[in-house]
Amino acid sequence: MEAQDRIELGAMLKREMNCCQAVVKAYADRLGGNADLLFRTSSGFGSGMGTMDGTCGALVGAGMVASNLAPDGYAMKLSRQILPRFRELCGATICRELKGVGTGKVLCSCEDCVRNAIRATEEALETIARGK
Numbered sequence: 001m002e003a004q005d006r007i008e009l010g011a012m013l014k015r016e017m018n019c020c021q022a023v024v025k026a027y028a029d030r031l032g033g034n035a036d037l038l039f040r041t042s043s044g045f046g047s048g049m050g051t052m053d054g055t056c057g058a059l060v061g062a063g064m065v066a067s068n069l070a071p072d073g074y075a076m077k078l079s080r081q082i083l084p085r086f087r088e089l090c091g092a093t094i095c096r097e098l099k100g101v102g103t104g105k106v107l108c109s110c111e112d113c114v115r116n117a118i119r120a121t122e123e124a125l126e127t128i129a130r131g132k
Helices: 003-014 019-026 028-049 057-069 075-090 095-099 110-129
Strands: none
Touching (some): 019 057, 028 057, 028 095, 057 075
């Protein structure tokens, strides 16, 4: 699946499930036997870990996916690439800030958080694939 197709699949899935689940489900074709377990595990990470005070669920999902797709020893490297890229694309990493709770200024919609989490994951995985 092409990166742009995966990005749009994630945004479409967000309409049916939480942000973390949408990111994980968008990678089901690459996660093999881990897909169902990761999907169930991701259910508690939507809405900023269920409280809006935590890390965006889409970003958590990106970390879960990257950890499962990374070659041995590269999971942390991928996470270190994904988080700042997500922040650059979305404007924050905490759900409450992204949704504008307290400020009234929405920085990024949930669907766009999912898109950007997948985009950042794809970029990080590509970097690893190129050997950097």
